[in-house]
Amino acid sequence: MFPLPPFYYFEIGALIISVAVLYRFEKKPLRWFIPFLLLMVSVELTARYHRRVLHELNTWLYNISIPVEYLFYGFMIGSLCLTASFKKVIFYSTFILGLWVLINLLFIQGFTTLNTHTLKLGCSLMILFSAIGLVDLFKNDEHKTLLLNPLFWICTGILFFNTGEFLYLFFFDTFLQNGWDKTAKVFASINNKLIYVLYSCISIAIICSKRSEKRV
Amino acid sequence: MTTLIVLGTIIMVLFVAFVVLLSYLFTNKKIKLIQEKQLMKTQFEQELLQTQLEIQEQTLKTISEEIHDNVGQVLSLAKLNLNTFESNPEKKLTDTKELISKAINDLRDLSRSMHGDRIAELGLQQSLADELQILQNSGEFETHLYITGEVYKLLPQQEMVIFRIVQEALNNAIKHAKAKNISLQVNYQPEKFTLIVSDDGAGFDTAAMQKKNGIGLKSMQNRAQLIAATCTLQSFPDKGTSINIELPNP
Numbered sequence: 001m002f003p004l005p006p007f008y009y010f011e012i013g014a015l016i017i018s019v020a021v022l023y024r025f026e027k028k029p030l031r032w033f034i035p036f037l038l039l040m041v042s043v044e045l046t047a048r049y050h051r052r053v054l055h056e057l058n059t060w061l062y063n064i065s066i067p068v069e070y071l072f073y074g075f076m077i078g079s080l081c082l083t084a085s086f087k088k089v090i091f092y093s094t095f096i097l098g099l100w101v102l103i104n105l106l107f108i109q110g111f112t113t114l115n116t117h118t119l120k121l122g123c124s125l126m127i128l129f130s131a132i133g134l135v136d137l138f139k140n141d142e143h144k145t146l147l148l149n150p151l152f153w154i155c156t157g158i159l160f161f162n163t164g165e166f167l168y169l170f171f172f173d174t175f176l177q178n179g180w181d182k183t184a185k186v187f188a189s190i191n192n193k194l195i196y197v198l199y200s201c202i203s204i205a206i207i208c209s210k211r212s213e214k215r216v
Numbered sequence: 217m218t219t220l221i222v223l224g225t226i227i228m229v230l231f232v233a234f235v236v237l238l239s240y241l242f243t244n245k246k247i248k249l250i251q252e253k254q255l256m257k258t259q260f261e262q263e264l265l266q267t268q269l270e271i272q273e274q275t276l277k278t279i280s281e282e283i284h285d286n287v288g289q290v291l292s293l294a295k296l297n298l299n300t301f302e303s304n305p306e307k308k309l310t311d312t313k314e315l316i317s318k319a320i321n322d323l324r325d326l327s328r329s330m331h332g333d334r335i336a337e338l339g340l341q342q343s344l345a346d347e348l349q350i351l352q353n354s355g356e357f358e359t360h361l362y363i364t365g366e367v368y369k370l371l372p373q374q375e376m377v378i379f380r381i382v383q384e385a386l387n388n389a390i391k392h393a394k395a396k397n398i399s400l401q402v403n404y405q406p407e408k409f410t411l412i413v414s415d416d417g418a419g420f421d422t423a424a425m426q427k428k429n430g431i432g433l434k435s436m437q438n439r440a441q442l443i444a445a446t447c448t449l450q451s452f453p454d455k456g457t458s459i460n461i462e463l464p465n466p
Binding site for chain 2: 134137138141145146152156159160163164166167168171182183186187190194
């Protein structure tokens with residue numbers, strides 16, 4: 001179980017920052033980062049415990065937590081966007097993704113097999129949502145200084161993370177069929193580094209949100 | 217295959233980095249422009265407010281001067297006549313009646329020329345003609361009104377502001393320039409409206425006046441700015457003055 005790989009500390013760090021900064025925060029959507037990050041840290045630690053201590057498969061845990069992650073990011077970007085049509089697109093797509101997750105879990109790929117269909121769809125939607133978020137930043141004059149804008153940092157983090165995952169996820173089935181362990185290792189390394197980027201961006205977004213609130 | 221996919225991933229991540237950087241630079245530039253625009257708007261609003269206050273002050277000053285120099289004088293004379301009524305009652309009574317009538321007429325003229333609704337009601341052309349007629353009736357000035365082009369109606373606010381500028385110019389011509397001939401040339405062109413107020417008065421050195429920061433001219437220019445018009449002045453010592461008001465896209 002221990003020592004934990006560095007990306008865990010990035011996640012735990014983001015959780016601590018969110019609790020410290022957002023505990024008495026007035027802007028409601030951002031406050032949801034506290035339970036979300038708590039859930040993510042718990043899932044990662046539980047998954048590691050299952051794998052390393054109990055020597056059990058943890059696929060079922062990721063089949064639940066990764067879709068929650070997608071749905072949360074969809075909700076967060078949709079809430080922070082200012083353009084009504086963008087909000088609609090994101091919320092409807094997130095809802096459809098939620099339905100798909102349930103259908104896939106219950107009727108297609110199940111709990112024990114990694115839900116690759118969901119991952120592909122979710123990853124594509126995350127890239128789309130973060131692109132929409134960035135376009136919303138272009139479009140709306142109400143957004144103030146960009147570096148203090150949580151939407152900018154959240155979209156940047158999600159965009160980097162999911163772009164890095166994109167090709168890996170789309171060729172995942174091929175990797176499994178051909179037993180390319182080396183490729184999986186390379187991608188695990190890329191994925192870990194992208195987790196640093198994602199959680200750093202989330203931490204910055206949380207800190208910025210406090211600063212921007214103070215400015216207001 | 218693995219190398220290709222890793223390479224593809226790296227390229228995609230780099231591309232995203234490029235897009236994010238571009239979006240950052242672009243949005244920041246846009247935000248800066250918006251902030252500059254906002255600042256300019258605030259400054260313009262402040263200037264506008266300042267101008268409005270100056271115009272209000274100027275208008276009150278004009279009314280005060282008009283009452284003091286004209287109506288006040290006439291009524292003082294009427295009072296003097298009444299005080300010395302016993303010496304030549306019939307003549308004094310007739311003179312007093314005339315003086316009071318003049319005071320009433322002067323007040324009526326003042327009220328007419330100050331009242332904005334009346335300008336909107338009569339239209340710019342008629343208001344200008346009336347204003348010149350008042351000067352003509354005094355017997356001290358020769359006035360001319362020339363109108364060229366196909367007459368069209370300006371917005372009420374534009375007519376009002378132009379009329380006030382003309383009043384200010386006429387006031388200057390009478391009080392400071394000691395002019396005898398005053399003319400208004402109104403030119404209605406499809407792409408612009410121009411009005412020239414010219415007199416044969418004393419004139420002055422415009423450069424010296426600008427250094428002194430003449431309030432009258434500044435006030436006329438500020439008024440013109442309110443309706444997106446321009447007001448320029450040409451004057452030479454002993455050669456009269458002409459004031460040109462130009463309103464584009466009327």
